[in-house]
């Protein structure tokens with residue numbers, strides 16, 4: 001079979017390509033890094049191992065007559081035109097949960113880094129300012145706070161598990177509450193969306209994006225939030241109205257940690273870049289070295305299942321299995 | 322009519338259908354020819370007899386009658402009588418005495434009982450003749466109810482019970498006085514910028530929760546629970562409720578200092594323990610105190626006291642207060658906080674987990690008798706108290722009260738479920754009551770929070786003399802098999818060593834409709850006290 005494997009631009013491309021050659025011995029493998037390279041390779045490709053950095057458009061799919069299977073090496077399939085794939089009978093699968101622990105850790109890191117003025121004081125110290133008084137006036141414990149988790153899927157659950165020992169109160173909201181036994185074991189209380197925003201000191205978003213959820217966190221939600229509270233978004237940029245976020249950061253929030261932006265990378269005039277109380281990361285919450293390995297392993301396993309005519313996991317399109 | 326018969330008639334005249342006692346030879350004249358209509362509830366030790374009667378009297382809101390055996394019985398009962406006095410519980414205590422005709426030679430069971438009894442009674446008396454006995458009981462009945470309420474003791478030389486009885490005219494007395502000065506007090510509350518209320522035991526004793534909630538909502542002000550209160554005076558899930566005041570004076574002053582006017586409704590103002598050095602000055606806060614107990618008022622920390630029924634007082638105030646529109650928060654986060662804490666401590670059988678699980682399993686209407694000592698504060702926070710008359714504890718910290726009181730309360734309130742939550746140490750001062758509980762098939766759920774000793778005293782030692790606990794004797798109690806103790810007296814029991822044990826055993830206990838004892842191996846960690 002002919003494979004096209006899209007690798008994320010990283011220092012480890014050569015190493016990863018070598019590994020793939022070994023795992024898929026006997027097949028032809030084209031390793032590509034850009035959309036143009038992918039378009040070129042797709043013409044003769046049977047199986048595409050795709051990543052979110054390079055879109056797979058309708059045109060791409062239509063110009064790939066042999067394509068049977070798209071395995072996304074990641075947790076989301078938003079970059080693939082699923083409709084076109086379905087029309088062409090192509091199976092699309094992704095990887096589930098492989099980054100949940102990494103995102104959960106990222107949220108905790110962000111929370112702690114915002115509760116203590118970590119970034120500012122690090123900068124001050126490097127600039128020669130020993131600003132202990134301002135640290136002492138700001139640094140807060142996580143213990144005793146109320147933490148709201150919006151979306152109780154895998155990531156939400158991993159996050160809840162890790163937060164409990166911090167001596168916090170855990171609230172959550174989701175379309176479907178967990179079974180009562182699960183809630184009790186995890187110390188989670190289901191509340192309305194309104195109560196989640198009113199009652200939490202920290203809110204972290206972990207809901208999947210659907211068009212109805214566009215800017216679902218807007219002025220109304222921010223106005224319900226407590227003074228001095230924190231918003232963390234590692235889910236999808238489109239969930240949060242950026243203008244309302246800026247206003248809230250100026251007027252009431254202690255801070256926000258944002259891992260996802262509507263345009264990545266952000267334009268230099270994005271006002272978020274100017275906010276002193278925002279912690280920004282390059283959409284990396286779920287891609288630690290360990291998560292990358294888990295994702296790669298899960299993707300390869302699925303490809304091997306496909307080659308073996310076994311049912312594949314996490315299918316989004318096609319695949320009667 | 323002889324005095325033996327007259328006593329039984331007198332009991333029935335007052336609708337007294339239960340008498341608690343433990344007999345000796347001096348009580349045989351009292352017991353012979355016992356009428357079927359009156360239950361004689363035997364307790365196997367006098368402290369238990371009195372505590373049962375205490376619980377019964379409180380839960381039935383009527384004086385209860387106790388029969389004790391001369392000086393040995395009174396001796397054992399003294400501690401429990403002291404508790405009843407401190408609890409303000411009306412009890413008519415009869416104490417047998419040797420035949421008066423040989424007192425002069427001090428026979429075996431003779432004791433000069435009146436002076437002892439007087440120290441633990443509102444009133445005590447030894448009749449001087451047979452004719453004097455029924456009138457003395459009648460007076461004791463009214464003396465026991467006289468505010469603030471307490472034991473009234475009558476010593477009965479056994480020969481008097483064979484003499485001719487005399488009836489005296491019976492009286493009905495309404496002691497519930499309307500306190501003066503409510504007009505002024507309403508004015509003070511109306512003018513207050515930041516008022517606050519402290520609800521004490523009398524609110525519950527007078528069934529006045531509705532008035533307390535009404536007053537709090539009309540004032541739209543925070544409400545605190547009185548420290549170390551023997552009852553819960555306010556629904557602990559009401560949005561205005563702030564929790565129980567810390568029982569040290571500096572803590573009380575600190576908690577109440579944001580308010581210009583504080584009204585303490587019922588109970589002492591304030592009961593404290595332990596002593597913490599510090600000022601007793603109030604600053605800007607003016608404290609007012611209503612109680613039907615003149616003694617509470619006399620020793621009160623309040624600037625002004627009003628003597629009378631707290632229920633009537635609050636009803637009157639409600640007609641004079643200009644009501645505010647309370648903005649009550651919709652949802653309480655208490656429950657969520659407790660749920661998280663419980664899940665966190667589950668693996669260790671920590672207190673938060675154990676009490677949360679107990680609370681989740683108890684039927685909503687349960688009456689809780691609390692002798693959980695180091696767990697008491699948490700218990701009052703975690704369990705839901707949403708109906709009046711749902712919480713009882715001894716007002717003076719005396720142990721050995723809880724199991725017996727639970728039995729008395731269950732006898733008085735057969736329609737509600739009763740749960741006794743007791744420390745392992747506490748339970749062993751009153752274990753004999755399991756026998757009475759089993760004999761009368763009282764479906765009480767008994768939860769022993771077993772941390773193998775006197776944890777609260779270990780906490781106190783740690784904070785008073787840090788580092789010296791290892792060389793302090795007398796604080797550990799091990800090797801007691803509570804399940805076998807219970808079974809030996811006819812009560813089913815089981816030991817809960819881990820969360821799944823606890824969860825199924827609680828379900829089993831509540832569904833059994835029989836007395837059931839759980840020996841819960843709670844985390845023996847020594848909490849920080851001060």
Ligand SMILES: Cc1ncc(C[n+]2csc(CCOP(=O)(O)OP(=O)(O)O)c2C)c(N)n1
Nearest residue numbers: 694695718720744745746747774775776777
């Ligand atoms: C009749 C009586 N004797 C002694 C005491 C002193 N005392 C107060 S607390 C306590 C220990 C209680 O131990 P336990 O019931 O096991 O509760 P824990 O503190 O361990 O939770 C003792 C002995 C008392 N309050 N009453």
Ligand SMILES: [Mg+2]
Nearest residue numbers: 745746772774
């Ligand atoms: Mg103990």
